[in-house]
Amino acid sequence: MNEREYLLEQKPFIPFSRPWIDETEIEAVSQVLESKWISTGARVREFERAFAEFLGVKHAIAVSSCTAALHLSLVVAGIGVDDEVITTPYTFTATAEAIRYVGARPVFVDINPETLNIDITKIESAITARTKAIMPVHIAGLPCDMEALQEICHRHNLVLIDDAAHAIPTEYKGQYIGNIGDLSAFSFYANKNMTTGEGGMITTNDGTHAETLRTMRLHGIDKDAWARQSKRSIWRYDITSEGYKYNMTDIQAAMGLCQLMKLNKQHERRRKFAEIYNTELQKFAQIHTPFVSENANEHAWHLYIIKLQSGNRDDFVESLREENIECSVHYIPLHLFEFYQKRYGYNVGDFPKAETVFEQVVSLPLHPGLTESDVSIVIDTIGTVLES
Ligand SMILES: Cc1ncc(COP(=O)(O)O)c(C=O)c1O
Secondary structure, eight states: OOOHHHHHHHHOOOOSSOOOHHHHHHHHHHHOOOOOOOOOHHHHHHHHHHHHHHHTTTEEEEEEEEHHHHHHHHHHHHOTTOOOEEESSSSHHHHHHHHTTTTTEEEEEBBBBTSSOOOOOGGGOOOTTTTEEEEEEEEOOOOHHHHHHHHHHHHHHOOOEEEEOOOOOEEEEEETTTTSSSEEEEEEOTTHHHHHHHEEEESSSSSHHHHHHHHTTBBBBBSSSHHHHHHSSSSSSOBBOOOOOOOOOOHHHHHHHHHHHTTHHHHHHHHHHHHHHHHHHGGGGTTEEOOOSSSBBOOOOSEEEEEESOOOOOHHHHHHHHTTBOOOOOOOOOOHHHHHHHHOOOTTTSSSHHHHHHHHEEEEOOOOTOOOHHHHHHHHHHHHHHOO
């Protein structure tokens, strides 16, 4: 081992993200396994009730992923073949993928380079007779301007389905995201602010939609196995709507309940680390820290995305990796991918703001398992890397 390898071995590895799991989740999942009722049942219902209560929304429908939540939301909103849905190119592919599932076209609108969210001022010029919905994404956990979006949707008779994969808990003007759009889709994927391994949730205040969604997520069957349990003809059911295999299991829901209980605590830790980054990174002229809204909004701090004002982003990420600090890049704009170019005719240059931002962004480690000392190491190492 040479000297450098030795020194690196002494340095802690700081992961980009880690789920915050302890004995509570292990115990809750074990109880479900011991109960032998491991698919959709009482825990899922409890999780749905607790999630809805947390957000103050009327209905929460647990599903197998946020992608499934987006898909079902589009189906229940009646969006289908040849319709258009306005969204952002600066997101994970799942957002636009769900639009494709229903045969509609994702119509991208460039972003505001400060907030990284869809540029509201450019939406109206993208609306056509085929436009049926707007699907904004609250990137990193920063809320989109929901009032402005609602106003546009109202004026053009469009459905507002927000991709809230990053937005728990995000507040917009004192209300939680998940209680504002017509339908909101959350993710409980492994790296999200709360996780069930894989999982998702749809929230809505529309009771008719909620009922249809509950049926559609499990093959369109009118009652799930848990509900049939208590009945005499346990085997009898009807198929009352089109169906999908998108149900959540009690194993996942048991974990979700524990994660929900810890949500505020983990958010406090994320916010504390984000605040340290915000303050300390000011000393580096080459670094632009994330936009912080003044509108009584609460950022979920799912991601901490900086923009490099000079130097090569890829080299920067690699240099940090060599120092045992794991970073990531969010996002490669969707119109730069081969599939989106071939299928929808998008090209390089179509969304210049998203492209410029993509060349600059770096997501720094941010998760509740970090310590203040880890955050200091990241900041100091950034200083060293920028100097060199
Ligand atoms: C913005 C966004 N939307 C949707 C998804 C899809 O979430 P899931 O993996 O739960 O389907 C993700 C996942 O990372 C995401 O980041």
